[in-house]
Amino acid sequence: MTDNVVIEASGLKRTFGEVVAVEGIDLSVARGEIFGFLGPNGAGKSTTVRMLTTLLRPTGGTARIDGHDVEKSAAAVRRIIGVALQDASIDPLMTGNELMRLQAVLHGISRSESRNRGAELLARVGLAGAAGRRVATYSGGMRRRLDLALSLVHEPSILFLDEPSAGLDPTSRLALWEEVRRLNSELGTTVFLTTQYLEEADELAGRIAIIDHGRLVREGSPADLKSTVGSPTLRVDVDPVFLESARSVLIGFGPERPAFEGRCAIGLDGGAARVAEVVRALDVAGVTVSHLELDLPSLDDVFADATGRRLEGAEK
Amino acid sequence: MTCSPTRPAVASRGPKSESPTVSGGAATGLRLAGAQTLALTRRSVVSEWRQLGNVVPGIVFPLLLAAVYTHQFTRVILLPGFPAVDSFLDFVLPASLVQSVSFGATEAGTELARDIENGFFDRLRASPCMRLPLLLGRLGGAVVVAAVKGVLIIAIFLLFGAEIAGGPAAAVVLVVAAVLLVIAIGGLGQMLAIFTGSQEAVNATFPLVFTSIFMSSAFFPTNLMSGWFREVAEANPVTWIIDPVRRLILEGWSWADVGQALVVPLVISVATVTMAVVALNRKLSSS
Amino acid sequence: MVASAICGRGMRRIVARPTLIMPVLLMPLIFVVSFTGAFGSLTRVEGYGTDNVFNWMAVYAAMQGAVFAGVGGASTTAEDIENGFFDRLLLTPGSRVPILVGTMAYSALRSTIPTTGVLLVSALGGLRLPGGPLALVTVYVATAGMASAFCLLGLAVVYRFRTMRSMILIQVCGFSLMFLSTGQVPIHFMNGWLHTVARVNPVTNVLRFARQGFLGDLTWSMTWPGLVALGAMVAVAGSLAAHQLRRLAA
Numbered sequence: 001m002t003d004n005v006v007i008e009a010s011g012l013k014r015t016f017g018e019v020v021a022v023e024g025i026d027l028s029v030a031r032g033e034i035f036g037f038l039g040p041n042g043a044g045k046s047t048t049v050r051m052l053t054t055l056l057r058p059t060g061g062t063a064r065i066d067g068h069d070v071e072k073s074a075a076a077v078r079r080i081i082g083v084a085l086q087d088a089s090i091d092p093l094m095t096g097n098e099l100m101r102l103q104a105v106l107h108g109i110s111r112s113e114s115r116n117r118g119a120e121l122l123a124r125v126g127l128a129g130a131a132g133r134r135v136a137t138y139s140g141g142m143r144r145r146l147d148l149a150l151s152l153v154h155e156p157s158i159l160f161l162d163e164p165s166a167g168l169d170p171t172s173r174l175a176l177w178e179e180v181r182r183l184n185s186e187l188g189t190t191v192f193l194t195t196q197y198l199e200e201a202d203e204l205a206g207r208i209a210i211i212d213h214g215r216l217v218r219e220g221s222p223a224d225l226k227s228t229v230g231s232p233t234l235r236v237d238v239d240p241v242f243l244e245s246a247r248s249v250l251i252g253f254g255p256e257r258p259a260f261e262g263r264c265a266i267g268l269d270g271g272a273a274r275v276a277e278v279v280r281a282l283d284v285a286g287v288t289v290s291h292l293e294l295d296l297p298s299l300d301d302v303f304a305d306a307t308g309r310r311l312e313g314a315e316k
Numbered sequence: 317m318t319c320s321p322t323r324p325a326v327a328s329r330g331p332k333s334e335s336p337t338v339s340g341g342a343a344t345g346l347r348l349a350g351a352q353t354l355a356l357t358r359r360s361v362v363s364e365w366r367q368l369g370n371v372v373p374g375i376v377f378p379l380l381l382a383a384v385y386t387h388q389f390t391r392v393i394l395l396p397g398f399p400a401v402d403s404f405l406d407f408v409l410p411a412s413l414v415q416s417v418s419f420g421a422t423e424a425g426t427e428l429a430r431d432i433e434n435g436f437f438d439r440l441r442a443s444p445c446m447r448l449p450l451l452l453g454r455l456g457g458a459v460v461v462a463a464v465k466g467v468l469i470i471a472i473f474l475l476f477g478a479e480i481a482g483g484p485a486a487a488v489v490l491v492v493a494a495v496l497l498v499i500a501i502g503g504l505g506q507m508l509a510i511f512t513g514s515q516e517a518v519n520a521t522f523p524l525v526f527t528s529i530f531m532s533s534a535f536f537p538t539n540l541m542s543g544w545f546r547e548v549a550e551a552n553p554v555t556w557i558i559d560p561v562r563r564l565i566l567e568g569w570s571w572a573d574v575g576q577a578l579v580v581p582l583v584i585s586v587a588t589v590t591m592a593v594v595a596l597n598r599k600l601s602s603s
Numbered sequence: 604m605v606a607s608a609i610c611g612r613g614m615r616r617i618v619a620r621p622t623l624i625m626p627v628l629l630m631p632l633i634f635v636v637s638f639t640g641a642f643g644s645l646t647r648v649e650g651y652g653t654d655n656v657f658n659w660m661a662v663y664a665a666m667q668g669a670v671f672a673g674v675g676g677a678s679t680t681a682e683d684i685e686n687g688f689f690d691r692l693l694l695t696p697g698s699r700v701p702i703l704v705g706t707m708a709y710s711a712l713r714s715t716i717p718t719t720g721v722l723l724v725s726a727l728g729g730l731r732l733p734g735g736p737l738a739l740v741t742v743y744v745a746t747a748g749m750a751s752a753f754c755l756l757g758l759a760v761v762y763r764f765r766t767m768r769s770m771i772l773i774q775v776c777g778f779s780l781m782f783l784s785t786g787q788v789p790i791h792f793m794n795g796w797l798h799t800v801a802r803v804n805p806v807t808n809v810l811r812f813a814r815q816g817f818l819g820d821l822t823w824s825m826t827w828p829g830l831v832a833l834g835a836m837v838a839v840a841g842s843l844a845a846h847q848l849r850r851l852a853a
Contacts, residue, residue, distance in 0.1 A: 055693055079696035089691035091683065093619045094612070105608040106695045134619065150691065373775070380779070387797035388788045391648050523630065530637035536644070545640030 006031045006066045006158055006190050007052065013060030014047050021047045023214040024061065029192060029207075031157075034184050036205030037194040038299065040311055044214040045194040046086055049162045052192070053083045065158060079107075082156035086163045088147040092136035096127055096146055099135065100153060107154035114153070121149040125179070141172045148179070158190045159183065165200060173200075180204055198299040198311060210303055217306040222299065229297040229305050231267040233257055234278065237291035238264065246287045253278055258304045268294065349449050356453020360427075361460045374419030375465055378412040379472060385535065397540050399566055405478045410490060410561040411534035413469050414554065417462040417494045418501060418525045424454040425505020425518040432513040451592055455502045462498040466491035482564040489574050490561050496581035497557065501525060503588030510595040533558050556580045605695060609705025613679060614712065624716055627675050631668030631717040632724055635660055638787060639728060645788065652789050658817040661725035662742055662810060663786035668717025669746035670753050670777035674770055676710030677757025681767040693851070703844055706758060707751045714750035718743060730817070738816020741826070745813035748833035749806075753777050755840035762847035785810050805832035 007029035014022040022044040029035040039045050050056035052063055054074040062069065068076040090099060100122060104114030122131045125145040130138060138146065144164065151159065161180070165173040181204065183189040195201055201208050202222050210218040210225075218225055231254055238246045240262060247256070250266045253274060259265035268274060272294055282289055295301075303311045386404040393404055401407050428451075470480075470487050480486050509518050531545070532538075532554035538546055549555055557580050560573035617624050639656045646654050653659055683689040692702055722730065722742070732738040757773045783797065784806040793801055801807050812829020815821050 053694065055690060075697045078694050081694075083690075083694055085687065085690055087687040089687045089689075091612075091616075091688045092686070093616045098612070098615065102608055102612055103691070106605055106692070108604065108696070154696075380782070384782055384797060387795045388793045390794055391650075391792055392645065395644060395647060523626075523633065527633050527637055530641055536641045540644040541640060542643055543640075545636075545643070549640070 004030050007035070007063075007192055008065075009048075009052065009061065009063040011061030012048065012051060012058055012063055014044075014051060014056065015059045021214055022051070025211070025214075025216050027209055027216065027219070029190060031190055032184070032188050033207060034180065034191040034193065034205050036201040036208040037192065037211060038196070038198070038201045038208055038303070038311075039194075039211035040196055040309075043211045045196075045211060046162055047214075048211070049083075049085070049160055049192070049194055053081060053160050054078055079154075080157055082151035082154065082159045084144070084147045084151040084159075084161050084164060086166065088143040090135050090143055090146060090150070093134060095134050096122055096131040096138075099146065099150060100131075103150045103153045109154060117153060121152055122146075125149045126175070140167050141169060144168060145172070145176075148176070152183075155187075156189070158192070161191065161193045163194055163196065165195070165197065177204055196311065198303075202299055208299070210299075210306060212303075212307045218302060225299065225302045226297040229267070229301045231269055232271060232297060233265055233295045233301055234268040234275070235259060235263055235265045235291075235293050235295065236282070236289055237262060238287055238289055242287045245285050246282060246289075249281050249285045249287065250278065252281070257301070258308060258310055260310075352449035353453050353456070356449060357456025357460075360424075360454050360457025363457065371420065371461060371465070374416050375468060377419070378415040378469065381415070382408045382412045382473075395540065397537070399537060399562070401566060402479075403477070405473065405476060406566060407562070408535065409470070409473050409478055409480075409565055410558045411529065412473070413466055413490060413494050414497060414534060414558065415526075415529055416465050416469050417498045418522075418529060420458050420461050420465075421498045421501035421525065422505040422518055422522055424451075424458050424502040425507075425509045425521070426515050427454055428506050429509035429513060429515040429518045432509060433515060448593055451503075451506055451589065451596065454506070455499055455589075458498050458502050459495050462495050463491055466494050480565050481568040483569065486561075486564040486569060489564060489577055493557055493561055493577045493581055496578065496585050497554075500581055500585035500588050503585060503590075503592045506592040507588065507595050510592065510599050528552060528554055533562075553580060553584060605697075605701035606705035606708060609692070609702060610708040610712065613676065613706070613709030616679070617713070623675070624713070627668060627671045627713065628717050628720050630671060631664045631721050634667055635664035635721050635724055635728075638664070639725075642787065648792070650789065650791060652818050655729050655731060657725040657728040657730045659814070660787065661721055661730055662745075662814040662817060663781070664725075665718040665721040665742055665746050666749050666806075666810065666813065667778070667781050667786075668721060669714040669749040670781060671774075672714035672717060672746075673710045673750035673753030673755075674757045674773050674777060676706055676713060676750070676754040677761050677773070678767060678770050679709075680706055680758060681761045681765075681770060684761065684765050685767060699848055700845065703755070703758065703841070703848060707754050707841075710750045710754035711747040714746045715743065718746045732816060733819050734816025734821045737821050741813050741816055741821065741829075745809050745829065745833065748837060749809065752833070752836035752840045755837065755844040759840065759843035759847045762844065762851050780804065780806050805836055808832040 005028045007027070009025055009027050012022060012025040013020070025044075025048060027035075037045050037048065047056065051058045052065065052070060054070050054077050057071060062071075064070065065077045066080055068080075070077055094102070097118060100118035101111075101114055104118060105111075109117065119128070119131075122128050125148055127142060127145055127149065130142060135143065135146065144167065148161075148164065151161075164180075165176050168176065177200070180191055180193070184191055191204075193200075193204060205222065207219070207221050208225060209216050218228075220228075234250070234254070236246060236250065243262070243264065246264050250256070250264050254266040254269040257265040257267055268278070275292075275294060279289070279292070300311050303309070382405065385408055389404045392398065393401055393407065399407065470490065474480070482489075505518050505521060508521060509515075512518070529535075532549050532552040534554065538549045538555060541549055557577055560570075560576040563570065563573045564577065635657070638660045642660075643656045645651055645659070646656050651659070680689065683692065693699065695702065722739070753773065756776070757770060760769045760773055763769075783800050784804045785801055786806075790798065790801055790807065808828040809832050810829075811825050812832075815825045
């Protein structure tokens with residue numbers, strides 16, 4: 001294992017009775033990377049994070065965080081990681097300040113230093129005003145921000161964020177992305193981020209792994225992944241009565257791709273230049289087109305290509 | 317569960333319950349009230365049966381208490397002034413019964429509170445539903461379970477050697493008195509549910525009920541108590557029920573005792589249920 | 604450090620929401636008042652051991668309160684598990700044993716509240732200390748020990764089942780254990796199976812140790828069995844809890 005790899009998993013597996021939640025995952029994350037773990041609900045993202053953060057024991061395989069085995073040296077792992085889980089892990093009866101202090105003490109930070117750091121972190125996530133109030137009075141967005149602040153109190157070199165912007169409004173989401181970028185660029189924090197939002201993975205992650213039904217199906221930088229899908233997607237909306245003829249015409253221009261009901265979609269070989277040809281061919285076949293669009297490949301296309309489903313759910 | 321006259325009562329399970337038809341009118345009103353009460357009682361009994369696990373503590377705990385006291389008060393029953401008994405078991409039978417039925421007595425109230433908490437109450441407000449059947453129906457379940465528990469406890473006591481001087485009739489009186497007590501406590505719980513709308517508040521009455529059984533002649537004769545505690549115990553309605561019942565068990569049949577044992581809980585239950593209905597009406601009419 | 608932070612957090616929560624401590628304080632007070640009122644005549648029976656029923660019952664009520672306090676400590680953990688905060692505690696770097704110790708310490712500290720309440724009320728009822736001020740020491744030691752033992756037992760159950768509802772099991776256990784002992788009458792008042800059960804029940808030894816100063820002088824022969832019983836209960840419960848904590852991530 002090279003000095004540069006801080007998160008490493010080999011054949012990581014987790015079963016719950018009969019159910020296999022995570023099946024043989026291999027991954028490696030380099031120091032200073034923002035690594036995105038993308039997949040739909042139930043894909044195994046949270047289970048993987050819980051294994052990497054010592055909250056759940058793997059049933060198979062190994063994982064190491066900065067050289068420490070998650071099972072054998074769990075205590076050492078917990079010293080260097082910061083974790084913000086999917087459900088904000090907070091106590092509603094305490095105030096923001098009290099929680100920050102407790103977290104600091106748990107990590108062995110001295111009283112005076114914890115006060116300073118706590119105040120700074122709370123201000124950074126925009127909770128300075130609410131810090132003295134009981135968490136039960138916080139909104140969902142505020143709780144997530146507090147959770148993030150708590151995960152940073154000991155200045156971890158590796159940060160695990162499990163669906164950090166779930167339930168956040170767009171403004172808060174952008175603010176969160178800003179903070180993650182800052183942590184990474186200014187402090188060199190390695191970030192392991194799980195999400196089901198394509199945009200989030202696209203915006204933040206330097207490398208992405210796509211997980212579906214407990215397995216890794218694709219891995220690479222967003223640009224590389226999109227280029228594997230190759231050609232842009234041409235989507236055509238037609239009246240149901242023309243669906244079959246439209247499909248048979250379009251197939252001549254490229255491979256079929258998953259689409260919603262009432263739509264045809266293909267990967268258009270030759271790119272945008274051929275759109276005029278397609279329209280002519282459809283016209284000749286007597287197909288009435290109600291809507292036509294050409295999309296450059298997205299991560300959704302990558303997902304669809306790898307799994308046969310859209311991340312939003314339509315079947316192939 | 318809605319009970320608007322424009323729709324048949326939902327919980328019509330099985331051949332016994334009637335499905336009331338749509339039209340209005342006073343005669344049908346009474347019939348409807350009866351049908352609703354029956355249907356709601358049936359529903360309440362079924363739900364209690366399905367949560368049988370909840371019934372077990374109400375049987376085991378009083379029996380445990382009775383067993384322990386019987387074995388640790390063998391010298392106590394010899395105290396001058398203590399009623400003549402062969403064993404503390406004979407003395408404690410009414411107490412165990414009362415304690416056992418008190419375990420499920422607040423259920424009617426908590427169920428109502430739950431409905432208020434989760435919004436069913438608002439649906440009720442929007443329908444011209446009968447008030448009394450609603451309250452009585454819920455008590456129906458508690459009553460049936462109490463009767464079953466009463467019979468079971470008496471049977472177990474008899475098995476362990478207790479004797480009822482007043483015979484089987486006295487046993488019946490005992491069960492009826494306990495059932496009336498359940499209605500009384502249930503009505504109180506329902507009133508609390510209507511006022512507070514909170515399950516927690518209704519549940520908090522259980523320790524009060526539990527304590528008030530101890531602060532009576534249930535576990536010790538009041539003539540052997542002293543001070544303010546004795547005054548409280550003698551003023552406690554539970555004492556007014558337990559004393560005559562105990563006499564029926566230890567001394568034999570007496571119409572005066574039967575009268576007191578049944579009238580006291582009857583009066584209280586009529587009072588609490590009436591207050592619950594009044595509270596419900598007031599809550600529903602105030603928008 | 605971690606343990607004291609967790610203990611401190613528990614106490615702060617009581618300040619934040621005083622209703623948390625109400626049942627733990629009120630039930631023992633209700634016990635002591637009800638039992639002394641109802642069973643006051645026990646003192647007339649020869650061989651009872653004291654002429655003031657409070658001298659016998661106060662310790663019983665205080666220890667019952669300690670059991671509630673112990674279970675309450677474990678309930679806090681159940682709540683934390685249900686709302687996700689426990690994950691954050693589990694992420695504590697280093698060993699997780701301080702989490703256990705901190706929760707136990709919180710329960711022991713918590714138990715001083717019902718104990719003090721019961722003693723104050725009993726003082727109003729004429730409680731006397733023939734054994735001098737040391738009588739109070741034994742009570743507080745016994746109640747802290749009981750609270751710790753039942754907290755640890757509760758934690759073992761909570762770590763295993765992870766819901767608040769599993770607490771009822773321990774409540775019932777604790778109440779029964781207390782009841783099947785010399786809580787209300789001396790052992791020579793008992794007969795049959797109850798006598799046997801009370802004799803082997805460790806709580807009987809703890810009660811004898813805690814109560815001795817209210818009945819007479821303190822002696823070593825009444826002290827050491829109680830301390831051994833307390834130690835054994837805490838050790839057994841503690842190892843169960845530690846074992847379940849280790850298995851928690853499995």
